[in-house]
Amino acid sequence: MSERYSRQERFAPIGKEGQAALMDKHAFIVGAGALGSANAEMLARAGVGNITIIDRDYIEWSNLGRQQLYTEEDAASMRTKAKAAEQKLKSINSSIRVRGMIQEFNAENAEDLLEGVDILIDGTDNFRTRLVINDATSKRRVPWVYGGCLQSYGLVLSIIPGETPCLQCLIDYIPDQGGTCDTVGIIGPAVQTTAAYQTAECLKFLTGHPMSPEMVSFDVWGRNYSSINVSKLIDTACPSCSKEAVYPYLNKEKGLKSDRLCGRNTVHIRPAHSINLSFPLLTKDLETITSKVKESGEILSFQIEEKRFVVFKDGRTLIHGTDDVKEAKELYQRYIKA
Structure with missing residues (x-):
């Protein structure tokens, strides 16, 4: 077991001290689909001591092309993503704590779920949930890493409440690619590249290093890459992160x-x-x-x-x-x- 993390410890920015710090951290992943499962596996193998992964959906055959934690047996049995992910992650690393939650991350539970969380990773596939994440993390002062991918494109952004612009501040700067994975498709390399950037940002933060102030976007098929420093784009009147924030996406709905x-x-x-x-x-x-x-x-x-x-x-x-x-x-x- 002493050799388990030896190669990661030899990476100077992490070292033995950083590796020890990872075991005391709690990463919370919203969504156990393509991005969520890829991030979860990398974090489990990296030795992050406490991982919670929440997802509302079940495994379908169309998921198997890009959601790496799941098997044909999972799809045939219509297993929930959260519990299948929990089982697989525990088999990958039995020395860490893993919890899979079969529910939605929403305005009703978001704040409570972030209790004791060090960092949140976005593995969702819809902007409505991301805006709930944005408000909840802003209010709870929990850093998070946005990630989105579609077709062959990906985009990653790190957000630290009180220090960087939040997602609402940058809403006009995030490109609308149109469509969804179900309508225009996606390829695995776009998922893996996006998740790699997200996990790297997460490991930086958890081992005491600053996260990048840049929003990164890329096209793995066309081999294009761009980045923009967003650190000066804080909206001082933002409803989600300013001093007068009202956290609009945490308003609870009534009825069905x-x-x-x-x-x-x-x-x-x-x-x-x-x-x-x-x-x-x-x-x-x-x-x-x-x-x-x-x-x-x-x-x-x-x-x-x-x-x-x-x-x-x-x-x-x-x-x-x-x-x-x-x-x-x-x-x-x-x-x-x-």
């Missing part, structure tokens, strides 16, 4: 919540409050109207006509086969009754 999953013809429904569904009772009710009910222990799925439902124990449900929010809410209330 929903959002469309772009490019997937799917609506994500969330109950007003987190609950603990009884899968056996729900299965009993559903079996009177459909024979297509499956339960993996972590999630329950069933199909009624052209709609496929994937239900999580906290009541969250993905309704595939529609992008009509009103219809999805009606279906949820009819069949889930949470």
Whole structure:
């Protein structure tokens, strides 16, 4: 075991002292998809002592081309990404603490989840969640590393509350590439390059080195690279990080919540409050109207006509086969009754 981190310790900026410091740190990763799983594996192998990874989704066959922690068996079993990631990371490094959380990172739980966290890594695929991350980290004074990738492009930015501009300050400077991975695709090298920059920034901070003030963007297919120093772009009237900050994205929604999953013809429904569904009772009710009910222990799925439902124990449900929010809410209330 003494040899485990020897090559990393020989890297002068980390050394033995930096390696020892890593074991006392807590990295929190939002999203266990492509970026999240790549960052999580590198941090686990690097010896970061406490890793939490949170994700609301399950593993599909289309994930396997770029989400490196998962296998065909995971996809066939429709395992949740958070728990599959937790199991894999523990098998990679049994000397660290790993926790996979099957839930959404949102305005209701963000501040509590950041308690005791040293740094947050963005592994999400939507800007709404990133803005929640931005407000929560700003309010809690937790540094984080933004990462985005699509097609063959990637972008990375380190944010330190109170020292650098936040994501809201830079909203007009971040390019809108258009589309999603589901609509315009992505290649693995774009994921790996983005994650490599993110993990490097994370290791810098956790071992006492300054993170880069530059926003880096690149195209691994076209072999293009650019960077811009954003340190002077702080908005003194920013609603998310100024002295008068109101943290607009931490406002809690009331009632049944929903959002469309772009490019997937799917609506994500969330109950007003987190609950603990009884899968056996729900299965009993559903079996009177459909024979297509499956339960993996972590999630329950069933199909009624052209709609496929994937239900999580906290009541969250993905309704595939529609992008009509009103219809999805009606279906949820009819069949889930949470």
